[in-house]
């Protein structure tokens with residue numbers, strides 16, 4: 275794995291007067307990012323790029339993309355992996371291939387792409403509330419949002435923690451709905467011991483630069499359904515079946531060879547990346563254990579997790595200080611984020627389209643006001659979690 279240059283904290287922080295927000299110099303001279311890309315073996319990647327250039331086959335279902343698809347399908351234990359140019363186009367293609375229409379139930383507590391992928395195709399995203407303990411869809415809330423126009427449900431494995439897969443499948447079966455998953459955060463994770471990637475009709479991954487596993491930009495749809503996989507392959511390449519033979523409506527959703535080369539390289543380092551993420555997560559958990567008013571979102575220790583997102587919640591008695599903590603961290607060059615604040619239903623166009631949806635989404639609102647996502651990944655300096663915990667602790671005190 276690529277050794278990253280790791281900034282050391284520039285100062286010792288003992289009291290509020292040591293904080294940058296009160297005029298002291300920042301703790302880090304280089305910004306610490308939530309989504310700093312993890313990069314595998316540089317030489318192996320460059321060698322693959324050399325092969326691509328030599329072969330003069332740059333895109334359109336090339337040999338590196340095919341190898342990448344086979345490796346990912348094998349890694350996830352699923353029959354088909356259809357690689358795409360990014361996770362958003364992959365969502366759109368999956369939605370079309372499943373024939374979703376009318377209304378589709380989604381969480382509002384997710385990245386905006388989940389809803390945009392529906393809206394972009396003239397489908398109404400209907401937002402269901404989440405369980406505040408898991409941040410994932412609440413099955414009872416999903417049931418309440420079903421109407422005669424509902425055709426499907428998109429569950430999201432938020433932060434990589436599995437959605438309530440069995441409950442959602444039961445609801446889908448009872449009501450004749452299609453169920454698919456946005457698994458953008460969940461590469462390498464398991465649910466009841468089985469890898470995310472083969473649940474529902476299909477699952478959609480993002481391999482964006484900021485994800486635990488990246489292909490620069492990229493994504494994939496995984497499924498055990500042969501016919502669906504075939505349709506999605508057609509759709510990602512304008513509907514072409516061979517030269518001069520278009521048999522299906524389609525778009526350009528292809529992954530390019532260089533992205534697949536990055537994917538193969540990063541797949542070789544994935545276990546190391548996860549080990550670093552886990553170390554970071556445990557360092558944060560240890561450092562924050564003594565900070566009252568904060569809780570760290572846990573990953574189920576009985577399941578495999580990529581530990582990519584370190585998510586903390588500012589507890590209710592401290593409500594209102596979340597933004598203060600984020601401001602204090604950012605002043606120190608620690609670029610903590612408020613993902614996915616304020617919830618998609620409060621973003622445009624959804625805020626104007628559904629002005630009353632907030633009445634049905636109290637948990638989404640509550641969680642969106644408490645969450646902070648902290649920098650992680652292989653570029654995180656070793657001492658950062660302890661420094662960040664001290665800053666949070668001081669930012670919380672009067």
Ligand code: T4K
Pocket residue numbers: 307308309310311360361362363384385387388430456458459479480481482483484492493609613
């Ligand atoms: N569904 C879900 C649940 C998703 O989370 C996402 C994507 C999708 C669907 C759609 O998949 P894609 O179409 O993106 O494949 C980022 C990503 O752009 C987005 O992929 C991701 N979710 C989302 C959670 O995070 P931003 O707005 O935070 O990106 P940005 O540019 O602020 O970058 C985050 C941090 O990473 C910054 O501090 C800078 C740093 N960074 C970023 C890039 C791109 C780097 O250090 N190097 C880089 O190359 O959205």
